[in-house]
Amino acid sequence: MMNATQRLLLALLISLEISLTKSVTLNIILMVTSLIILLVKRQSWKKIGFYFLVAVIPVLGTFWSFYLYGQGSRAENLHFGFVMGSRVLAFIFMGAWLTIGMTPYVLLASLRQNLKMSATFTYGILGALNFMPRFKQAFASIQAAGMMRGEVLRWWQPTLYFKALVHAIKWSKNLAMAMTSHGFQEGANRSAYQQYPWSKSGWVTMAVIVLLIQVILRLSTY
């Protein structure tokens, strides 16, 4: 099976390919395949429904825009509208495939082991991810503090970002100090408890999928 890095590479490769080609057939096949994987992996209907919900407007909007405002014959515009609409669908469901069962932790650990990403980046980013819930609190308190002065802070105001960044700067200093004091050493050699080696079967899977995509592109006429 593919490891996290291989999955990421495959997803990037495919999304690049469908960005540069115009095959409705391929897009639909990719979307359906991803959907089947989601179903096989027993993702909840609610989650799958969420992805469909997210897709509706961008898909219809993109289709409509190119259908009406394209430069070409009606049939060409119709085809192009379908290409762009189905591409969004393929993106969303491939994104779902990529993110289920792959936590940021696994991805980062795999990137470090497979692509020699530095430990400073791996663990720095991992550490930072733990602040996700604290940002929520921070935003709430920033807004409350603003309200006390009779200011409503909105997302387009620099003050809001400034205050969030002040927190970020403070946290980054504290966390770096905490990690260093717990023995994290920049540039030091590390061993890994969980191993994510490149797997041969993963490369084979990737090659087969990429090859299949070329075949589909060759055969499909629409």
Next chain:
Amino acid sequence: MKQKWTLQNVILLALIGIIFSVVYWIMDPVYNLVSAGLAAFGLQNFANEITLGVWMMAGPLASYLLKKIGAGFIGEMLGAAGEMFLGGSYGVGTLLSGFIQGIGSELGFALVGYKNWSAGLWLSTLTGTVVTFGWDLIKSGYAHYHFGMLIALFIVRYLSIFFFAGVLVYLITKLLDRSKLLSND
């Protein structure tokens, strides 16, 4: 300018990425609403141009704050990856867009040799526009539009990026400069 990335630099960069991944993710439904409104007139693509600037804020901000080669690119990529993990409207496509947008912003700072960071910031709005527009010509089939439409799309996109990734980022950095929080390493 010190080129070595310290642990604190990386954490700050990641936190910037996280802040903006949330902003990007919140913007997805906003974008969809705007595009639904404009789609009624078949002008859905203008929704993309009007809002694009918001999705390009992380890069220039990260470059300006960290003053390091690659900060803008990595910051934008982190924002995009976070958006995908949160479940954004464009799935894997976000990573690809983040990659292109990151390169676009980074280019502005690179062209001034990573020396004059304010000039780099303003230049990055232009390079960001050109690079992302070029990519959309290939990817989003902009070549299918009439020439007049293309000019209009380009101008709207530049204004959006200029405002969000330029003016707004500049105001944020000015507040931070005044706070002197960034002066000590």
